[in-house]
Amino acid sequence: MPGARVRAVSDTAMTRQTARDYVDRLERRDWPGLAGLLTDDVVYEMPQTRERIRGRDAFLRFNAEYPGDWHLRVRRLVADGRSAALWLDVRVGVEQQDACVWLEMSERGPISRIVDHWPEPYDPPPGREHLVERW
């Protein structure tokens, strides 16, 4: 099915660009620009706290109100059809944390679903020192 293959490649290219734009608009606090990347009924979820935000307006407000002078940099971007995964390097002053972001695109292009994972640093459990090095 060559038609389906070209369609899939084209979806992937658009998804990749939208994922890049998503991070760029957040980093620049460009709320109108960010709004243009989202469906009206976008759903945002944070599984670690079991929190969900429904709708573009609430999601924009959540980001605009988010405390701290946070900055985002893409470490890895994987796009596939209408799905994307982002590994972000997030900085607030000297604090650094990774974020894993899962995006789903609607049929017409904008982002319809966002899931954020915020893995925090922790001490390694004992018993595997013989296999690992630390950095």
Place this chain on the structure above:
Amino acid sequence: MPGARVRAVSDTAMTRQTARDYVDRLERRDWPGLAGLLTDDVVYEMPQTRERIRGRDAFLRFNAEYPGDWHLRVRRLVADGRSAALWLDVRVGVEQQDACVWLEMSERGPISRIVDHWPEPYDPPPGREHLVERW
């Protein structure tokens, strides 16, 4: 560049299958099968604990020795050229945790780099109750 496009689609298909196989071999404790998916010098990293494991033998041993009757299920798989991202549902008894896994394939196909994020549950910070629902 139609040639490059077909090449990229083909890489993506192989990467997607390798990512699926990776989870399958782990879930079945099929260590020879898992070994066949890895380069000799595969590097495994856990950024939260700043731990790194070098080489196929050490990585296989790390998994074989990992405590608990853990089970893995793919919640999302995103493949793109020689990169993939996996969102896994990990269960140990009644305990559930998500994992975010980033895979890189070598030019010849096997996995050359694995990065695991293990986001743990936490309580939501105060101040955003007006925007979120809990589940």
